[in-house]
Amino acid sequence: MEKERREEMKLEIESLSENEEFARVVIAVFLSRLDPTLEEIDDVKTAVSEAVTNAVIHGYQNGPGTIYIKAGIEGRLFTIEIQDTGAGIPDVGKAMEPMYTSDTTGERSGMGFSFMEAFMDEVEVTSALGKGTTVTMKKRIGE
Amino acid sequence: MQQETFTYEARGEILIIHLPKELDHHNCRNLRYETDLLLAENYVNKVIFDFSDTEFMDSSGIGVLMNRCKQMSMSGGKVAVCGAGSRVKRILTMGGVYHMVKNFDTKEAAIAD
Numbered sequence: 096m097e098k099e100r101r102e103e104m105k106l107e108i109e110s111l112s113e114n115e116e117f118a119r120v121v122i123a124v125f126l127s128r129l130d131p132t133l134e135e136i137d138d139v140k141t142a143v144s145e146a147v148t149n150a151v152i153h154g155y156q157n158g159p160g161t162i163y164i165k166a167g168i169e170g171r172l173f174t175i176e177i178q179d180t181g182a183g184i185p186d187v188g189k190a191m192e193p194m195y196t197s198d199t200t201g202e203r204s205g206m207g208f209s210f211m212e213a214f215m216d217e218v219e220v221t222s223a224l225g226k227g228t229t230v231t232m233k234k235r236i237g238e
Numbered sequence: 239m240q241q242e243t244f245t246y247e248a249r250g251e252i253l254i255i256h257l258p259k260e261l262d263h264h265n266c267r268n269l270r271y272e273t274d275l276l277l278a279e280n281y282v283n284k285v286i287f288d289f290s291d292t293e294f295m296d297s298s299g300i301g302v303l304m305n306r307c308k309q310m311s312m313s314g315g316k317v318a319v320c321g322a323g324s325r326v327k328r329i330l331t332m333g334g335v336y337h338m339v340k341n342f343d344t345k346e347a348a349i350a351d
Contacts, residue, residue: 112264204301
């Protein structure tokens with residue numbers, strides 16, 4: 096019987112919008128070890144982009160900060176955790192409602208969490224005001 | 239990483255925006271700023287977003303597109319989308335964009351409408 100693959104990686108990046116692309120590309124390369132389909136890669140890239148964008152815009156309010164990313168592979172299960180130590184979300188349930196946004200410029204669609212939920216199998220959000228937010232997402236690859 | 243840029247093409251009163259390979263929050267900021275300037279300084283009655291080169295897009299693109307729709311509808315103008323591949327189409331569908339915006343396979347078809 097083939098031994099179950101188990102790997103982990105960590106990435107720490109500054110909260111800069113340039114790093115949204117950097118993060119999703121690094122994660123896509125890590126994910127490629129599971130031999131995913133193009134669609135699965137795009138799904139994960141979109142979900143990562145949404146979570147990192149949330150950290151940049153909401154968590155750190157476009158200011159300085161560090162975003163901590165942990166990804167892991169266990170057999171066919173891919174897990175990713177994206178954490179900021181910024182503003183936090185007052186009401187996670189409300190923030191996850193489709194079209195809800197705390198942004199007042201009208202430029203944000205409020206679809207971030209909906210996209211994460213649509214593209215990943217599981218999405219869990221924990222947040223504390225003034226302490227930050229952690230988004231944990233899971234997806235089975237190739238099943 | 240290369241700087242992704244937008245190309246703007248004017249055809250009479252139509253503004254065509256050629257979107258880059260990846261459209262996310264980072265480069266949406268430029269898109270918003272440049273498009274607002276162009277709309278403020280020129281008479282435009284139709285904006286066409288050309289996704290022919292776009293391979294990646296997240297919900298940030300939806301926000302910018304929808305806000306341009308609101309702006310254009312206030313001034314009686316139209317917004318259209320063309321050249322979207324299967325990935326972009328999926329994102330636009332999920333974002334509800336096709337309820338407000340017409341989709342065309344080619345730029346020419348979007349111009350002719």
